[in-house]
Amino acid sequence: MHNINVKRLPNLAGIAAWDALLDSKTSYPELEGRQSADFAIIGAGFAGLSAARRLRQLAPEASIALIDAGSIGQGSAGRNSGFMIDLPHELTSEDYAGSAPNADHLITQLNRHAISFASEAVAEYGIPADFFRRDGKINGAASDAAHAQNYNYSTHLKTLDENYEMLDAQSMHDITGSRHYMSGLYTPGTVLIQPAGFVRGVADGLAQQVNIFERSPVTGLNRIEDGWSITTLKGQLDAGKVILATNGHLESFGFEKGRLMQLFLFACMTQELSDEAIKALGGTEHWGVTPSDPLGTTVRRISTKQGGNRLVVRTMSRLMPEMKTSRSQLKRAEKVMRNKFDTRFPQLADVKMQYAWDGHLCLAMNGVSVTHELEAGLYSACVQNGLGTTRGTLTGIAAAEQAVGVQSDVTHFFAAQSRPSRLPPEPLAKLGANMIIRWKEWRAHKE
Ligand SMILES: Cc1cc2nc3c(=O)[nH]c(=O)nc-3n(C[C@H](O)[C@H](O)[C@H](O)COP(=O)(O)OP(=O)(O)OC[C@H]3O[C@@H](n4cnc5c(N)ncnc54)[C@H](O)[C@@H]3O)c2cc1C
Incomplete structure (x- = not known):
């Protein structure tokens, strides 16, 4: 496949709240006219930014261009819940546990490698420490079934020799201010990031050494004699080697069709809490609760250090092979999220949601993941599964290492992976998957 026409461009709904909370933002130019670079990276999320940083480390003299269709911090990398998790986080399992302890040991080690890589970037680029907090996370349980899932997961953690602490209902209330949870499983290794603040901070740190282009959707990619020519809406960039860091949009470039599950998630964020609301809420200033059932609801409390005293809720997911949701789906999700919020925080009935979005x-x-040389000089750092913060960082590192011919534990991990398995044909895949998701969400409704 030497001439690639990009079939779809990113199309996300709602305001990217985390980015809207930031006060100072650097804007990077659009790609215009004809340019060139030794390496070009398409996509500036966790994967693209990590690829750029790793390339700088390995090839300090090389010229590098980083191109994104939108504004950094407003893509999915800036729209998530900000849990950079070190432990296995298998969304398709009942309780996040992976399978064999050996495989989970390896995943945990690699996730920690990604977290260290990100942490070094925070130090090197002077990113505010409160955008990258080592708070750990709690798997909250609101039913006997969820409590049992937490218990199963804790047994699994014991076999992995990992630290954890079981919290009772009172401790959960003391931390979150909510009486909704009957128990929780705390693990210390998760970093809670201000996602937009983090990715913008990394981009700003790289900007001295990397040419960054925003609002420059790539529409075509053509093989040329000594590399690839990238076409954007207003310009063209020729590069010796190209890394695709577009996650699900790998498929829009014509790769792995019929093998990738394009999942859209919804989230919302409250208005700034008043002093009275903060008092009525109680609990501590910073915490993050993931559901003990992967199809449940994630909640975070943030403070002025991340952009305001607010609560952030994420729930509902839908498989969207067309890679966009509709206005009515976002409206429906807003209602569901409001309901989840009210169940957890009846004392905050007057607090309004300021933002709702999808990603x-x-x-x-x-x-x-898909992390290998797709064609000569064209590499992929895509398909992050449920943990795009850490897995995205790892695929970016791996693609950069592959592009300069370096081997490491990270490249070996991806080299040993098989191809994504084939999905049932459409519309069966979408209908079937959404039926299963809805059923699991219904089953996890309290979580
Ligand atoms: C609501 C929500 C909550 C989440 N919570 C978490 C969480 O707590 N922890 C976690 O680990 N993960 C979470 N995720 C998942 C995580 O956000 C993604 O997996 C992660 O962003 C993937 O990183 P990435 O760099 O691979 O891709 P992305 O962040 O999607 O970046 C890819 C970039 O490629 C660009 N691009 C695509 N096509 C083109 C093109 N043609 N031309 C130019 N640029 C292009 C896009 O604009 C985009 O910026 C959540 C996701 C959502 C939606």
Whole structure:
């Protein structure tokens, strides 16, 4: 495939709240006219930014261009819940546990490698420490079934020799201010990021050494004699080697069709809490609760250090092979999220939601990423599954290492993965998957 016409461009709904909370933002130019670079990276999320940073480390003299269709911080990398999790986080399992302890040991080690890489960027680029907090996370349980899932997961953690703490209902109330949870499983290794603040901070740190282009959707990619020519709406860039870091939009470039699950998730954020609301809420200033059932609801409390005293709720997911949701789907999601919020925080009935949005993640049915040389000089750092913060960082590192011919534990991990398994044909895949998701969401309704 030497001439690629990009079939779809990113299309996300709602305001990217985390980005809207930031006060100072650098804007990067659009790609215009004819340009060139030794390496070009398409996509400036976790994967693209990590690829750029790793390339700088490995090839400090090389010229590097980083191109994004939108504004950095407003894509899915800036629209998530900000849990950079070190432990196995298998969304398709009942309780996040992976399978064999050996495989989970390896995943945990690699996730921690990604977290260290991100942490070094925070230090090197002077990103505010409160955009990258080592708070850990709690798997909240609101039913006996969820409590049992937490218990199963804790047994699994014990076999992995990982630290954890079981919290009772009172401790959950003391931390979150909510009486909704009957128990929780705390693990210390998760970093809670201000996602837009983090990715913008990394981009700003790289900007001295990397040419960054925003609002420059890539519409075509053509093989040329000594590399690839990238066409954007207003310009063209020729590069010796190209890394595709577009997650699910790998498919829009014509790769892995019929093998990728394009999942859209919804989230919302409250208005700034008044002093009275903060008092009525109680609890502590910073915490993050993931549901003990993967199809439940995630909640975070943030403070002025991340952009305001607010609560952030994420729930509902839908498989969207067309890679966009509708206005009515976002409206429906807003109602569901409001309901989840009211159940947890009846004392905050007067607090309004200021923002609601969707975002895109990409799963393979067999949990693999696509991180290899797709064609000569064209590399992929895509398909992050449920944990795009850490997995995205790892795929970016791997693609940069592959592009300069370096081997490491990270490249070996991806080299050993098989291809994403084939999905049933459409519309069966979408109908079937959404029926299963709805059923699991219904089953996890309290979570
Ligand atoms: C509501 C929500 C909550 C989430 N919570 C978490 C969480 O707590 N923890 C976690 O680990 N993950 C979470 N995720 C998933 C996570 O956000 C993604 O997996 C992650 O963003 C993937 O990173 P990435 O760099 O691979 O892709 P992306 O962040 O999607 O970046 C890809 C970039 O490619 C660009 N692009 C695509 N096509 C083109 C083109 N043609 N031309 C130019 N640029 C292009 C896009 O504009 C985009 O900026 C969540 C996702 C959502 C939606």
